[in-house]
Amino acid sequence: MQPNKIMVIGAGQMGAGIAQVFAQSNFQVKLNDISEDALNKGIETIDKNLSRSVKKERITEQDKTSVLNQLTTTTSLKDAGDCDLVVEAVVENMDVKTKVFRELDEVTPEHTILASNTSSLPITEIAAATNRPEQVIGMHFMNPVPVMPLVEVIRGLATSDETYQTIDQTTKALSKTPVEVNDYPGFVSNRVLMPMINEAIFTVYEGVATPESVDEVMKLGMNHPMGPLTLADFIGLDTCLYIMEVLYEGFGDSKYRPCPLLRKYVKAGWLGRKTGRGFYVYDN
Ligand SMILES: CC(=O)CC(=O)SCCNC(=O)CCNC(=O)[C@H](O)C(C)(C)COP(=O)(O)OP(=O)(O)OC[C@H]1O[C@@H](n2cnc3c(N)ncnc32)[C@H](O)[C@@H]1OP(=O)(O)O
């Protein structure tokens, strides 16, 4: 059965984008967060993105209103009680995620699929917190969600073929491209991307070059749309550190050790664009 009613949990940069693309494809979406403030910011971001599309004459003012009408907000997970699919996009922390999944398992109907937008955490372990591991799957959107065409779809050890097929079809209904991967630390996307970002941070740490020079090298020399340090600030340095920790612990290989400079910035609260400072300073 194709889902119709969706809950997206976490109204941060990923959750807001995920809610937007579902609403744009006519799904009914409940956006959930523990904080009203985060929900307001999430809706504000969606509103801003849609207004930009109206300005560019990609959609009409009426389209914008109908997308916004597909969206409601809530701080209660119990409101997932009539949802067919839940996509979790809270902070990259196993304890927080398993707590959310345990609660979702209690409040959602039997048929509901529980998906995680985790960047790197094991889907199999998240699934084991529920009594329906065959209906738990990774649905990993890329940032910025409204722009990036990929969804990495991660099968946990127990994920059923039926769940996989439903998520594959749902991803296509969002006009995005699903790519199937198995459940290993960092999956494919962050196993390849994050060590490059971490290595770029090492080049700054070791005084090889300034952040600006590192980014110029990768943009002009390798045609990357953003340099790795700009991208790290964009993703969030806390998220980058969590992902490196997952790779380091998951593979037990020193090649994944997080750069001390990354740790230092995160400890200082320099989390990148979202806090106004990371490798660069932002005027939020
Ligand atoms: C960490 C993980 O687990 C996984 C990840 O997500 S890793 C991160 C993956 N993402 C990337 O690598 C992004 C790399 N960067 C890029 O592709 C580009 O720099 C970019 C698409 C973000 C911006 O592109 P650009 O050409 O430099 O800028 P710009 O012309 O302003 O934007 C292009 C389009 O994206 C839109 N856009 C840019 N930033 C946006 C945002 N944050 N939200 C929504 N839309 C955005 C713009 O509105 C514009 O749309 P139109 O074409 O409809 O006008």
Ligand SMILES: NC(=O)C1=CN([C@@H]2O[C@H](COP(=O)(O)OP(=O)(O)OC[C@H]3O[C@@H](n4cnc5c(N)ncnc54)[C@H](OP(=O)(O)O)[C@@H]3O)[C@@H](O)[C@H]2O)C=CC1
């Ligand atoms: N940033 C990126 O580029 C990408 C991130 N991801 C993944 O997406 C997830 C979210 O990342 P991102 O959006 O960047 O993070 P953000 O910090 O922007 O957003 C996380 C949101 O979740 C909220 N939250 C925390 N705990 C709960 C909870 N128990 N219930 C409901 N909401 C909660 C936070 O509220 P508060 O701030 O009040 O704590 C915050 O609003 C992570 O797993 C991350 O790894 C995946 C792809 C790309």
